Amino acid sequence: MNGPGSGRAPLSACSRQRSVSRLPLAFYAGFLVVALLLAGVVSYAASSSPDGLDAVTQTGCELDEAGEPVGGQCIAQNAGEHATANSPLADYAVGGGEGTVGIAGVIGVLVTLVVAGGLFWVLRRRGSRDDTPSRVE
Amino acid sequence: MEPTDLVAMHMSDGIVNAPTSIVFGVVAVLGLAVCVARARRDLDDRTAPMAGLVAAFVFAVQMLNFPILPGVSGHLLGGALCAILVGPYVGAICVSIVLLLQALLFADGGLSALGTNITNMALIGTFVGYGVAVAMRRIALRSRGGLVATAFVAAWVNTVVASLGFVLEYAIGGQGLALGTVVALMTGFHALIGIGEGVITALTVGAVASVRPDLVYLTRSATPTLQFKEARA
Numbered sequence: 001m002n003g004p005g006s007g008r009a010p011l012s013a014c015s016r017q018r019s020v021s022r023l024p025l026a027f028y029a030g031f032l033v034v035a036l037l038l039a040g041v042v043s044y045a046a047s048s049s050p051d052g053l054d055a056v057t058q059t060g061c062e063l064d065e066a067g068e069p070v071g072g073q074c075i076a077q078n079a080g081e082h083a084t085a086n087s088p089l090a091d092y093a094v095g096g097g098e099g100t101v102g103i104a105g106v107i108g109v110l111v112t113l114v115v116a117g118g119l120f121w122v123l124r125r126r127g128s129r130d131d132t133p134s135r136v137e
Numbered sequence: 138m139e140p141t142d143l144v145a146m147h148m149s150d151g152i153v154n155a156p157t158s159i160v161f162g163v164v165a166v167l168g169l170a171v172c173v174a175r176a177r178r179d180l181d182d183r184t185a186p187m188a189g190l191v192a193a194f195v196f197a198v199q200m201l202n203f204p205i206l207p208g209v210s211g212h213l214l215g216g217a218l219c220a221i222l223v224g225p226y227v228g229a230i231c232v233s234i235v236l237l238l239q240a241l242l243f244a245d246g247g248l249s250a251l252g253t254n255i256t257n258m259a260l261i262g263t264f265v266g267y268g269v270a271v272a273m274r275r276i277a278l279r280s281r282g283g284l285v286a287t288a289f290v291a292a293w294v295n296t297v298v299a300s301l302g303f304v305l306e307y308a309i310g311g312q313g314l315a316l317g318t319v320v321a322l323m324t325g326f327h328a329l330i331g332i333g334e335g336v337i338t339a340l341t342v343g344a345v346a347s348v349r350p351d352l353v354y355l356t357r358s359a360t361p362t363l364q365f366k367e368a369r370a
Contacts, residue, residue, distance in 0.1 A: 022183075023182065023183055023186070024183070024349055024352065027348055027349050027352070028186055028187070028190060030348075031187075031190045031194065031345075032190055032193065034194070035190070035193050035194040035196075035197040035198075036197070038194075038197040038198060038200070038201060039196065039197035039200055042201060043197075043200045043201060045201075046200060046201045046202045046203075046210075046212075047202040047203055047204045047210035048202070048210075049202070049204060049208050049209055049210040050208070050209065050210065051202060051209070051210050051211055051212055051330075052205070052209060052210075052211050052300070052322075052323070052326030052327055052329075052330050053147070053148065053300075053303060053323070053326075055208070055209045055322070055326060056314070056319060056322045056323055056326065057149075057152060057313075057314075059314055059318070059322060060313070060314055073313060073314075074313050074314060075152060075307070075311060075312070075313035075314050075319075076149075076152075076313075077313060078151045078152060078311075078312065078313060079149040079150060079151045079152055079247075080149070080150040080151040080247070082149065082150065082244040082247060082248075083150065083247070083248045084240065084241060084242070084243075084244045084248070085244045087241075087242055087243065087244055089242045089243050089244075090243060090244035091243065091244055091245070092200065092243055092245070101200070104243070105197065105200050108196050108197075108200075108238065108239075108242070108243065109193045109196055109197050110193070111238060111242065112189075112192050112193040112195075112196040112234060112235060112238055113189050113190065113192070113193040114189075115192075115234055115238065116188065116189045116192035116193065116230075116231060116234045116235075117185070117186060117188070117189020117190070117192075117193075118189070119189075119230070119234070120176075120180050120184075120185040120186075120188045120189055120227065120230075121185045121186070121189070123173070123176055123177050123180050123185070124177070124180035124181050124182065124184075124185040125177060125178065125180060125181050
């Protein structure tokens with residue numbers, strides 16, 4: 001009665017299911033929650049001082065209240081207006097609104113996850129149920 | 138009207154001249170092409186979602202500028218962190234995607250400066266960090282403390298060497314400040330920022346290793362992709 005294929009289909013479905021259930025889904029979820037909390041909540045406590053690179057490019061200039069060079073000579077004077085300065089998320093604010101850095105951060109984390117995760121999912125080696133993937137050549 | 142919580146971080150357009158931007162744009166494209174070709178072998182059903190999460194995590198932590206001196210802050214670059222968790226090829230792509238999205242959506246880092254920013258933070262930072270981590274791999278395999286120490290050192294070196302990438306690009310195509318001053322300030326600031334990068338990387342790698350040691354690339358792969366074929370003790 002049993003054809004050669006009839007016994008194999010449920011077996012492979014079963015091992016496929018086991019492989020999915022072996023994925024560390026709880027760990028993934030925890031990692032994502034940490035990233036969302038950092039971008040959505042802790043970001044409000046971030047320093048607004050220029051970073052090391054910006055501090056170097058602004059050295060030698062007097063800055064106005066918006067941080068734009070107004071006098072003296074410095075590297076930052078050569079910087080142009082940003083091409084996407086009118087983006088709805090420009091400067092980590094939603095629509096330019098104050099106090100929206102956390103929302104912008106959450107959006108950024110989710111977009112990054114979708115773009116990067118999607119690319120890596122497409123690039124991955126298919127159908128491997130190997131427990132030691134990185135050792136496979 | 139600028140929001141008070143403005144975080145501007147990477148090189149803007151015009152900081153180096155157009156020919157320099159183009160040259161490093163080509164360097165970035167070629168480097169990423171190699172990474173995409175080599176990343177495949179490090180990605181499977183389990184590590185592909187991990188790599189997406191690592192990219193999202195780096196995006197989040199790059200928003201968290203910490204003070205290093207009065208009026209000067211720093212933030213994670215992420216190269217060593219990515220390389221230790223998901224390998225150098227996948228890791229460089231993770232940092233590049235973060236930089237690309239920051240420039241496109243958040244006006245953070247110029248579009249014409251993407252080549253220099255990717256070269257410095259994604260390529261130099263990730264591969265230098267990974268090189269240090271591989272050199273210290275014997276220590277990293279010995280104990281959790283060894284792995285955490287390795288992560289710290291690799292991250293510190295990745296930060297300082299990535300900042301030298303900017304110095305190189307500025308020497309080729311920048312103007313406005315004496316080169317010696319740029320060298321001194323960049324390395325000085327980034328030696329301090331590297332401490333923060335080291336702490337964040339050590340905490341993150343240590344946390345992942347304590348929960349899912351199988352998701353730490355450095356200590357999982359028996360033969361790291363770059364060099365050092367070494368028998369496990």
